[in-house]
Amino acid sequence: MWGKVIFTLNQNNVKPVRLLIDDNIIFQVNNFVQNKSFIPESGGVLIGSQVIDKQDYILNIITVPQRNDIRKRYKYFRNKKYHQDIIDNIWLSSNGLSNYIGEWHTHPQELPEPSAKDINNWKKRIKHPTFYLDRLFFIILGTQHLRVWTGARGDSIIKELLYEKE
Numbered sequence: 601m602w603g604k605v606i607f608t609l610n611q612n613n614v615k616p617v618r619l620l621i622d623d624n625i626i627f628q629v630n631n632f633v634q635n636k637s638f639i640p641e642s643g644g645v646l647i648g649s650q651v652i653d654k655q656d657y658i659l660n661i662i663t664v665p666q667r668n669d670i671r672k673r674y675k676y677f678r679n680k681k682y683h684q685d686i687i688d689n690i691w692l693s694s695n696g697l698s699n700y701i702g703e704w705h706t707h708p709q710e711l712p713e714p715s716a717k718d719i720n721n722w723k724k725r726i727k728h729p730t731f732y733l734d735r736l737f738f739i740i741l742g743t744q745h746l747r748v749w750t751g752a753r754g755d756s757i758i759k760e761l762l763y764e765k766e
């Protein structure tokens with residue numbers, strides 16, 4: 601049985617936002633940790649669903665680097681077409697339950713810090729939404745830690761979620 605890793609953003613007077621990440625996703629992204637100097641950045645999109653009437657999102661599928669992605673030590677650029685095809689197929693086969701809920705990429709840092717470019721990209725994504733749900737999530741996987749941020753549809757603020765121990 602797989603468990604889940606939970607990240608939470610507590611907010612005043614509103615339900616906390618939670619991202620529930622399937623353990624198998626953690627195992628999957630761990631294959632891309634940049635813990636050796638020759639390993640380039642990796643990334644992909646996050647696919648999951650929102651729990652009805654809650655600010656809980658379940659992340660259960662990711663895409664991994666595809667051909668034509670640009671992968672350097674300090675740079676990852678996703679070729680939209682291949683990842684979009686995967687999103688579309690999963691959306692169809694899940695009858696619309698599984699949607700694009702964000703993006704992930706790696707950094708060669710123990711505790712990953714988003715670059716100014718990362719933050720700008722994320723803000724662009726939420727400000728001009730081309731997605732279905734209320735918010736998006738952004739994951740950066742460092743060599744020791746995984747961190748999660750979120751932003752709400754149409755907003756321009758990015759906030760970090762914190763790892764919640766059961």
Ligand SMILES: [Zn+2]
Nearest residue numbers: 707714715718
């Ligand atoms: Zn980055």
